[in-house]
Amino acid sequence: MSFSNLGLSDKVLAAVAAAGYTQPTPIQEQAIPHVLARRDVLGIAQTGTGKTAAFVLPMLTLLEKGRARARMPRTLILEPTRELAAQVKENFDKYGAGQKLNVALLIGGVSFGDQDSKLTRGVDVLIATPGRLLDHTERGGLLLTGVELLVIDEADRMLDMGFIPDIERICKLVPFTRQTLFFTATMPTEIRRITETFLHNPQKVEVSRPATTAATVSQLVVAAGRESHQKRELLRQLIRSASDLKNAIIFCNRKREVAILHKSLVKHGFGAVALHGDMDQPARMAALEQFRKGEMPLLVASDVAARGLDIPDVSHVFNFDVPHHPDDYVHRVGRTGRAGRSGTAISLVSPADEKSLAAIEKLTGQEIPRSAEHAARPSETAHDEHASREAPRRAGRRKSSGKSSKSEAPAKRPSSPTSAPKPVTFGRAPERHDRSEPADHSHLPAFLLRPIRARA
Numbered sequence: 001m002s003f004s005n006l007g008l009s010d011k012v013l014a015a016v017a018a019a020g021y022t023q024p025t026p027i028q029e030q031a032i033p034h035v036l037a038r039r040d041v042l043g044i045a046q047t048g049t050g051k052t053a054a055f056v057l058p059m060l061t062l063l064e065k066g067r068a069r070a071r072m073p074r075t076l077i078l079e080p081t082r083e084l085a086a087q088v089k090e091n092f093d094k095y096g097a098g099q100k101l102n103v104a105l106l107i108g109g110v111s112f113g114d115q116d117s118k119l120t121r122g123v124d125v126l127i128a129t130p131g132r133l134l135d136h137t138e139r140g141g142l143l144l145t146g147v148e149l150l151v152i153d154e155a156d157r158m159l160d161m162g163f164i165p166d167i168e169r170i171c172k173l174v175p176f177t178r179q180t181l182f183f184t185a186t187m188p189t190e191i192r193r194i195t196e197t198f199l200h201n202p203q204k205v206e207v208s209r210p211a212t213t214a215a216t217v218s219q220l221v222v223a224a225g226r227e228s229h230q231k232r233e234l235l236r237q238l239i240r241s242a243s244d245l246k247n248a249i250i251f252c253n254r255k256r257e258v259a260i261l262h263k264s265l266v267k268h269g270f271g272a273v274a275l276h277g278d279m280d281q282p283a284r285m286a287a288l289e290q291f292r293k294g295e296m297p298l299l300v301a302s303d304v305a306a307r308g309l310d311i312p313d314v315s316h317v318f319n320f321d322v323p324h325h326p327d328d329y330v331h332r333v334g335r336t337g338r339a340g341r342s343g344t345a346i347s348l349v350s351p352a353d354e355k356s357l358a359a360i361e362k363l364t365g366q367e368i369p370r371s372a373e374h375a376a377r378p379s380e381t382a383h384d385e386h387a388s389r390e391a392p393r394r395a396g397r398r399k400s401s402g403k404s405s406k407s408e409a410p411a412k413r414p415s416s417p418t419s420a421p422k423p424v425t426f427g428r429a430p431e432r433h434d435r436s437e438p439a440d441h442s443h444l445p446a447f448l449l450r451p452i453r454a455r456a
């Protein structure tokens with residue numbers, strides 16, 4: 001199947017070719033003809049499947065006819081987070097470069113005045129988070145009665161974030177006759193109810209069973225100790241020893257843990273940024289940009305902050321904590337192995353996480369392979385014969401010289417067959433206790449080292 005068979009306009013086909021896409025993804029192939037035929041669509045697809053272009057491309061084709069009126073957007077796209085809204089805007093900028101469309105973003109953290117003046121000029125595409133959109137309608141600066149097409153994206157995340165009442169209010173403000181495109185990765189009961197209420201005879205398109213992980217991602221479970229510091233130490237071992245690691249998103253269950261882990265990784269010399277809900281908008285955008293550009297190879301994130309973000313080419317996902325909701329595991333793992341690329345997802349599982357892990361395996365219907373090496377070896381190395389012999393000598397050396405020396409270069413595996421771990425994928429050198437010690441960076445790949453920046 002090629003893009004030219006889907007009914008898209010010449011301008012849009014040219015933009016697709018310019019983007020370098022040769023073939024539509026399954027969700028694009030299935031959804032685009034229905035969107036162009038003005039049908040309601042219920043799309044069940046994870047991020048990473050190309051679902052954004054599945055609605056952006058046909059919308060661009062439909063919007064070629066007609067003009068926007070002041071304060072009355074022609075189309076409306078609802079996104080759960082500011083980052084996702086900004087990402088969809090980037091898609092319009094990319095594919096709609098040849099069209100003179102007004103695309104406006106209504107998200108928190110941006111001044112009302114600027115947003116208002118944009119609305120006054122007339123908007124073809126309004127991309128908004130629910131709260132900010134309702135703020136504008138309540139102020140009277142925005143009328144939704146001209147909306148011909150409504151997109152509700154990442155609906156299950158909207159549910160998690162408590163946005164469903166807002167969505168219901170917004171659906172009542174747009175005309176009954178509008179076309180609705182509804183995307184969700186999973187179908188909990190509440191989402192099913194919403195689709196039954198607000199979609200009219202929708203065409204259902206489903207690209208993979210809800211809650212399945214992409215086949216391009218190799219998954220692994222590594223046994224971790226109970227304590228946070230043990231997990232941090234294990235994580236560092238895993239990062240250092242993953243030979244094909246280009247960049248990674250590390251997920252934690254709590255915002256607080258995101259902040260602690262981020263600080264610890266930086267202290268140990270890793271190039272890491274954090275993304276969590278307590279950060280202000282400019283800080284979140286800056287962190288994301290550094291990660292996207294490859295300036296910082298590690299992104300420590302919470303589920304809400306990282307939800308659905310399109311960061312192409314993430315080689316690894318680490319679950320520092322196993323998520324409590326099995327759906328979140330699927331979303332996290334979906335950050336890697338995107339658009340047909342291969343990826344690796346590694347979960348650090350402490351005894352307390354076993355229940356959550358079982359729930360994930362039940363949901364996905366897949367047993368996640370366990371790393372034999374790490375399961376056999378505790379993350380704490382105090383009982384490791386080699387490590388306990390080495391530790392005092394290393395600590396002493398660090399005291400005498402702040403710099404790393406050649407002799408501190410990548411620690412070799414012990415040669416004794418009794419203490420040598422089997423050469424498997426993970427775990428190169430047993431690591432020392434680390435709580436207060438200065439970090440030894442000599443064995444880090446250069447790209448993982450934080451660029452030196454002057455501190456203000």
Ligand code: AMP
Binds near residue numbers: 023028052309310
């Ligand atoms: P999404 O699921 O919308 O977040 O898209 C995931 C990634 O796939 C994005 O980086 C898109 O640029 C990319 N993408 C979308 N459509 C195609 C396509 N037809 N061929 C190759 N890559 C695509």
